[in-house]
Amino acid sequence: MAKIIVVTSGKGGVGKTTTSASFSAGLANRGFKTVVIDFDVGLRNLDLIMGCENRIVYDFVDVITGNAKLTQALVKDKQLENLYILPASQTRDKDALTDEGVAAVMKELNELGFDYIVCDSPAGIERGAQLAMYHADEALIVTNPEISSVRDSDRVIGLLQSRTKKAEEGSSVREHLIVTRYNPERAAQGEMMDLDTIANEILRVPLIGVIPESNAVLEASNHGQPVIHYPESAAGQCYDDIVARFLGEERPLRHLDVKKKGFFQRLFGG
């Protein structure tokens, strides 16, 4: 059976698509047949981050409306043999995705032998986000260390526990927390929420990883590459750690220490 993972957050712009791209590339790189689905109808960010935007002919809505077969719409990743992208539609009709249509696509992906189906959720807690999470076995809840993001993630957790297939069946979606755009210096100065407060006091979801704020993320996406393909970058390493932990490996958190300022930086306040 394919395992379905939703990448969700509530708030927009926190790093869901960045996470979906790197997480699915990490799974595929370890030999798992993986598909990542862009549920963000009308926006289409995932294909840009994965560098496959020019290869798109059909999309998720084409499959649901019967305009194309699923196998016609899947775009093969440029680098990884085992990775496929199901792109979002550019349509403005946010209701183009139907419950039955999404269920049929999940079933067919399972029949095609995928090990993992990663669902990149749109922002918000409305229909689009609920469709993305409905079939999930596990959830990566992406949060930034700020109160508005944490509050929205708390709402999403409520939905995961009530509006999913697992919840209907009386079981539960396994939740994992990812804190992204984390800046240890600012956290130490009290300008950002600290990890313990977010994970253990407010959300009470096990932390699977922390991604530092990093220029490499933007640089990678400008090159149409998930940042996990930049193993020299802290963000790339931390995404690799998340994939490893997801697959059961134990790895300590890293890149969380406050960098000591050099003499000149202290002198000139840099």
Ligand SMILES: Nc1ncnc2c1ncn2[C@@H]1O[C@H](COP(=O)(O)OP(=O)(O)O)[C@@H](O)[C@H]1O
């Ligand atoms: N760890 C990070 N460090 C710096 N910028 C990041 C990081 N993660 C994401 N970003 C940037 O934040 C913006 C939103 O990211 P994205 O993944 O599209 O969020 P979402 O899918 O939640 O809307 C993008 O410009 C992205 O490059």
Ligand SMILES: [Mg+2]
């Ligand atoms: Mg997104």
